Amino acid sequence: MPHDTAFPFHFCPVLSFPSLPFHKFCSYGRSQVLRKLGMIDGEGIVTLKGRAACEIDTADELLTTEMMFNGTFNGLDKHQLVSLVSCLVPGEKSQVCCCKSLTEPV
Secondary structure, three states: OOOOOOOOOOOOOOOOOOOHHHHHHHHHHHHHHHHHHOOEOOOOOEOHHHHHHHHOOOOOHHHHHHHHHOOOOOOOOHHHHHHHHHOOOOOOOOOOOOOHHHHOOO
16 A cells, blocks of 8 residues: 555554554544534534534534535425435445345346
8 A cells, every 4th residue: 555645644553552653643633624624623622513523423424514514405405305315324324125025026
């Protein structure tokens, strides 16, 4: 895997003593992103927007929170809303029914 110096924290190794500085670097990068999005303030305190993101359980909590706070859902009719929200369902939580009656030819 090539190492990209412009974005060096594409993964964080399991926390161990030698990787502790790298883990701190990853944590700093994550807190910078949360600060930039307004999820935490300058002192690291969770804001209302951050609390909303904590309560959301989707495939991408930060994206969903941004969409909520930017009013993306306001102008949509019910069909558009269902289509958009269906994209936010996490893959591991969606249940695929493989019943025998559905797998047989019609």
